[in-house]
Amino acid sequence: MRRREEVRTPPRLARRILAVLVGSRHADDVGPALSELYRERLERDGRRTAGRWYWRQVAGFGLRWRAFNTGGRGRGTMDAWTRDLRLAIRSLTRTPAFTAVAILTLALGIGANTAIFSVIHGSLLRRLPYAEPDRLVWLSDGHPSFGGTGVDESVPNLTDLRAGSKLMRSSAIYRVLGGNVATGERAERIPILFASSEMLGVLGIPPALGRDLLPGDDNVDAETVTILTDDLWRSWFGADPKVVGRTVIVDARPVRIVGVLPPQFAFPGEPKLLLPLQHVGADLSRRNRGYFGVARLAPGADVAGLRAELQGIFARLEKAYPEANEGWYTWAEPLRDYVVGRNQRSLLLLGGAVALVLLIACVNVANLLLVRAETRHHELAVRYSLGARRSALVSLFLGEGLVLSLAGGALGMASAYWGVDLLVALYGGTLARADLIGVDGLVLAFGLATTLLVGLAVGLVPLLRLRPDDLREFLTDGARGASVRGSAVGRVLVVAEVALAVLVVAGAGLLANSMWRLQRVELGVSDPERVMTFTMSLPAAAYPDAAAIGGFADELGARLQAVPGVRVVGLVNRLPLLGGDNTNVTVFGDPTREADFTSVRLVTPGFFAAVGVSLVAGRWLHDAEFRGTTSSVVINQTLARRLFGGEDPLGRRIDPHFLDGGLVVVGVCGDIAGGRPDRPAPPAFYFPLATALQLWASQPRQANDYWGMSALVRADADPRTSVPAFRRAVAAIDASLPVSDVRTLQDIAVDRLGTRRFAMSLFGVFAGLALLLGSVGIYGVMSFAVAQRSRELGMRLALGASRGSVLRLVLGQGARLTAPGLILGLAAALASARVLGNLLFEVSPLDPWTYTLVAGVLTLVALAATSVPALRATRVDPVTSIRGE
Amino acid sequence: MPPTVLGQFEHQVLLAILRRGSESYSVEVVDELERHTGREVATSAVFVALQRLKAKELLDDRLVEPGDEGGHARRYFRLTDGALEAMRDSRQSFLSLWRGVESALDEPGA
Numbered sequence: 003m004r005r006r007e008e009v010r011t012p013p014r015l016a017r018r019i020l021a022v023l024v025g026s027r028h029a030d031d032v033g034p035a036l037s038e039l040y041r042e043r044l045e046r047d048g049r050r051t052a053g054r055w056y057w058r059q060v061a062g063f064g065l066r067w068r069a070f071n072t073g074g075r076g077r078g079t080m081d082a083w084t085r086d087l088r089l090a091i092r093s094l095t096r097t098p099a100f101t102a103v104a105i106l107t108l109a110l111g112i113g114a115n116t117a118i119f120s121v122i123h124g125s126l127l128r129r130l131p132y133a134e135p136d137r138l139v140w141l142s143d144g145h146p147s148f149g150g151t152g153v154d155e156s157v158p159n160l161t162d163l164r165a166g167s168k169l170m171r172s173s174a175i176y177r178v179l180g181g182n183v184a185t186g187e188r189a190e191r192i193p194i195l196f197a198s199s200e201m202l203g204v205l206g207i208p209p210a211l212g213r214d215l216l217p218g219d220d221n222v223d224a225e226t227v228t229i230l231t232d233d234l235w236r237s238w239f240g241a242d243p244k245v246v247g248r249t250v251i252v253d254a255r256p257v258r259i260v261g262v263l264p265p266q267f268a269f270p271g272e273p274k275l276l277l278p279l280q281h282v283g284a285d286l287s288r289r290n291r292g293y294f295g296v297a298r299l300a301p302g303a304d305v306a307g308l309r310a311e312l313q314g315i316f317a318r319l320e321k322a323y324p325e326a327n328e329g330w331y332t333w334a335e336p337l338r339d340y341v342v343g344r345n346q347r348s349l350l351l352l353g354g355a356v357a358l359v360l361l362i363a364c365v366n367v368a369n370l371l372l373v374r375a376e377t378r379h380h381e382l383a384v385r386y387s388l389g390a391r392r393s394a395l396v397s398l399f400l401g402e403g404l405v406l407s408l409a410g411g412a413l414g415m416a417s418a419y420w421g422v423d424l425l426v427a428l429y430g431g432t433l434a435r436a437d438l439i440g441v442d443g444l445v446l447a448f449g450l451a452t453t454l455l456v457g458l459a460v461g462l463v464p465l466l467r468l469r470p471d472d473l474r475e476f477l478t479d480g481a482r483g484a485s486v487r488g489s490a491v492g493r494v495l496v497v498a499e500v501a502l503a504v505l506v507v508a509g510a511g512l513l514a515n516s517m518w519r520l521q522r523v524e525l526g527v528s529d530p531e532r533v534m535t536f537t538m539s540l541p542a543a544a545y546p547d548a549a550a551i552g553g554f555a556d557e558l559g560a561r562l563q564a565v566p567g568v569r570v571v572g573l574v575n576r577l578p579l580l581g582g583d584n585t586n587v588t589v590f591g592d593p594t595r596e597a598d599f600t601s602v603r604l605v606t607p608g609f610f611a612a613v614g615v616s617l618v619a620g621r622w623l624h625d626a627e628f629r630g631t632t633s634s635v636v637i638n639q640t641l642a643r644r645l646f647g648g649e650d651p652l653g654r655r656i657d658p659h660f661l662d663g664g665l666v667v668v669g670v671c672g673d674i675a676g677g678r679p680d681r682p683a684p685p686a687f688y689f690p691l692a693t694a695l696q697l698w699a700s701q702p703r704q705a706n707d708y709w710g711m712s713a714l715v716r717a718d719a720d721p722r723t724s725v726p727a728f729r730r731a732v733a734a735i736d737a738s739l740p741v742s743d744v745r746t747l748q749d750i751a752v753d754r755l756g757t758r759r760f761a762m763s764l765f766g767v768f769a770g771l772a773l774l775l776g777s778v779g780i781y782g783v784m785s786f787a788v789a790q791r792s793r794e795l796g797m798r799l800a801l802g803a804s805r806g807s808v809l810r811l812v813l814g815q816g817a818r819l820t821a822p823g824l825i826l827g828l829a830a831a832l833a834s835a836r837v838l839g840n841l842l843f844e845v846s847p848l849d850p851w852t853y854t855l856v857a858g859v860l861t862l863v864a865l866a867a868t869s870v871p872a873l874r875a876t877r878v879d880p881v882t883s884i885r886g887e
Numbered sequence: 888m889p890p891t892v893l894g895q896f897e898h899q900v901l902l903a904i905l906r907r908g909s910e911s912y913s914v915e916v917v918d919e920l921e922r923h924t925g926r927e928v929a930t931s932a933v934f935v936a937l938q939r940l941k942a943k944e945l946l947d948d949r950l951v952e953p954g955d956e957g958g959h960a961r962r963y964f965r966l967t968d969g970a971l972e973a974m975r976d977s978r979q980s981f982l983s984l985w986r987g988v989e990s991a992l993d994e995p996g997a
Contacts, residue, residue, distance in 0.1 A: 028934075030959070030960060031913075031960075031962055032913075032930075032934060034958075034959035034960075034961075035912070035913045035914050035917075035930070035961075036930055038914045039914055039917055039918075039930060042918075055927070058927075058929075059929065059930045059931060062929040062930065062931035062932065063930075063931040063934075065931070066929070066931040066932060066935050067931050067934065067935060
């Protein structure tokens with residue numbers, strides 16, 4: 003009975019709000035009438051519609067009723083408010099220097115917070131643009147040698163996992179690869195999502211135009227079709243609604259467009275085109291890893307359960323196919339973790355750092371307001387004695403706090419608007435979903451909420467000083483009685499400020515130390531800024547055999563060499579400093595001595611000179627070895643050490659499992675760093691491209707296969723100026739072949755530091771802000787303290803104290819203010835430094851040098867901030883200061 | 888006393904009460920207005936109009952306590968003589984404004 007009654011009444015919260023809005027005088031009248039109308043609508047339109055109607059009515063009362071009914075009273079409140087605000091503005095404009103400092107301080111804090119929040123919101127918090135994204139799972143592989151999970155898997159393994167699982171409602175296999183895409187007008191190398199036909203169904207995103215991929219499209223001999231992303235459809239085809247049925251050329255093969263994706267489609271790797279994998283019926287090796295899976299959980303299933311199920315299936319696959327699966331394990335994690343995971347820690351850390359900066363800014367402004375309240379004691383006491391109620395004084399201070407924070411917030415949010423664009427321009431490449439980062443309604447709401455909170459906080463702190471007793475005392479005692487408690491509050495604030503600054507600066511110090519070490523890690527290349535690199539992918543359709551690829555390589559090498567200013571040209575299957583293209587290598591005839599994940603580098607004669615790697619032992623490869631067939635190989639120091647330990651590797655044979663009889667080591671070269679900046683250089687061997695091509699010439703190449711080739715061009719001067727000539731050289735050989743990733747070796751070295759660089763630079767900026775704000779705080783309090791004591795100091799000087807002793811006195815007071823903050827801050831930093839986790843490189847979170855340096859810097863800053871008022875104290879004129887009373 | 892000027896919505900509220908017979912309460916006014924305008928009416932606007940009309944002495948009201956069957960007290964509104972006069976004026980001025988231009992409402996080609 004009661005339950006039924008409950009259901010027939012309007013939403014409770016709305017009813018409560020209505021009661022407050024209309025007031026007790028009309029509540030008996032309006033409430034029941036509105037409930038009656040609600041019930042009519044409930045029966046006619048259902049609960050949801052009626053509920054919405056009721057809320058609309060309540061909102062209407064909020065707008066109309068109060069304006070009409072409370073008449074004079076409501077207007078009176080508004081009047082009081084505008085009067086307070088006007089008063090606040092007037093009194094703030096009387097002290098323009100104070101006001102400017104306070105507004106700028108808050109603008110820095112709020113602006114930085116808004117900017118970082120917009121990055122966190124776009125990159126981390128936004129839901130993935132799929133149906134029920136929480137039910138999506140990402141499938142990958144793991145191997146201890148790769149340092150964990152997230153490694154690619156093979157199609158046969160994924161197919162078996164899918165077939166055996168009961169906890170996946172649907173799943174798809176995919177890989178994202180660059181492809182050469184061309185229409186009549188343009189050719190570019192762009193990322194392509196190769197996926198089994200279930201992909202869009204799993205994600206829950208049907209095409210906006212045309213059809214989805216069909217199971218038939220997966221067959222290896224089916225006609226190749228494609229679905230465009232909205233972005234590509236607009237930029238390449240002018241959003242032509244008749245695009246379905248047209249043809250694009252992908253890797254030199256015609257591909258028919260069958261659909262267009264909706265604009266919200268997004269996928270890691272930012273693919274612009276969706277093509278079927280065409281793996282059904284293809285003879286794919288289990289060792290050919292390079293694929294991932296996406297699955298939607300079955301109803302009731304969870305990620306942990308799925309992971310356990312898949313690992314059970316994989317245990318059987320490991321037994322059945324040990325040559326491909328031994329030592330590997332399979333892994334499932336929420337798709338969201340995969341998409342945003344790489345940024346999570348650094349972004350949250352930055353969020354924490356920037357929040358600390360805002361806290362410092364607030365403490366600072368509160369402190370300034372407190373000092374200001376001190377100087378206005380007389381005014382306030384008079385107001386109080388004239389009958390101003392405490393609430394009036396409260397609203398006066400709140401008004402000032404709000405005016406300051408609103409001005410600072412407006413300035414801060416405006417700068418955040420531009421700042422975010424700058425951040426994305428500088429670091430967009432290292433952030434997940436950078437295209438989603440921007441200032442939108444939610445970000446502005448965040449900024450506004452922060453602003454109001456800050457206004458309340460800084461406005462209320464001076465009220466700690468405003469007990470009626472103090473004011474009365476002030477009136478009777480004059481200036482002498484003041485500032486006992488005020489300065490106590492002020493001191494606490496400065497101590498807090500210094501401690502917070504130490505915390506931020508210590509974090510920045512540890513990160514900077516790591517960055518410094520990372521940048522000093524030997525790359526193994528010389529003058530990387532002189533070496534321009536770019537990459538081409540030779541599609542099998544146009545370059546079907548070794549002769550075609552070799553011919554292209556020869557001609558490209560010659561044409562690039564002919565460009566003025568070019569010293570040497572090297573070609574390679576994959577650039578140094580990037581990792582990738584690995585194989586397992588053993589000592590020939592001794593499979594127990596092996597080196598996993600050895601980089602395979604197939605090179606032309608100029609490669610070693612172009613990279614600038616040094617020879618450690620033996621010799622380089624001869625020209626003849628680069629032309630004919632050879633079994634000679636150059637290995638790096640790490641591979642030599644892994645395979646041969648202390649023994650001499652020269653003349654020994656290694657087995658990379660592609661040539662009967664193995665390869666003979668003729669030289670050992672220096673190590674070149676791999677793709678991970680925090681890992682030691684990987685083992686590598688260097689083998690002539692020409693011989694490698696002949697070895698593989700007999701093997702048939704799949705239609706959608708391609709041969710990756712990168713060029714390294716070492717120039718006499720800045721190689722950037724020659725980029726157009728390099729592009730012309732490629733176009734002269736094959737006009738339809740796109741050139742991608744044009745950058746210097748130095749750019750690659752910088753880019754691989756990725757998110758660390760982002761986190762480090764911003765942390766550095768925030769540390770600078772914290773120091774600046776902290777010193778302003780110390781300066782403010784010390785200035786005020788000196789001003790307060792000017793009579794006493796003047797007296798001391800008049801009685802014969804030396805200026806030096808007065809200076810020491812004031813500096814000592816400053817030190818007593820800074821030292822507790824420094825100690826507290828260092829303790830907090832030591833306790834919390836572990837959150838920096840793997841962002842640190844070869845630096846302990848408790849690194850003594852960093853903390854010593856931080857303490858030193860803080861001490862210097864505090865000394866500088868104190869010395870200005872201290873020097874002022876020594877110049878106090880005794881006569882003036884005593885007569886001033 | 889100068890003639891009371893009616894706003895359009897006030898005029899509609901008075902008309903709704905008139906149509907309901909001698910007197911009606913807020914819920915009936917809202918229902919009547921929605922039935923004839925075919926649009927959702929903001930109840931707050933109706934309540935404000937009722938109060939304003941009462942302040943202009945165009946409406947009388949009385950509170951009726953709930954009967955034996957329960958429910959709640961209802962405030963019933965009745966038109967005053969002044970209300971009828973104001974409505975007459977308002978209607979008259981509208982009609983005179985329309986006179987001679989009604990053809991603009993004819994459907995083109997009719």
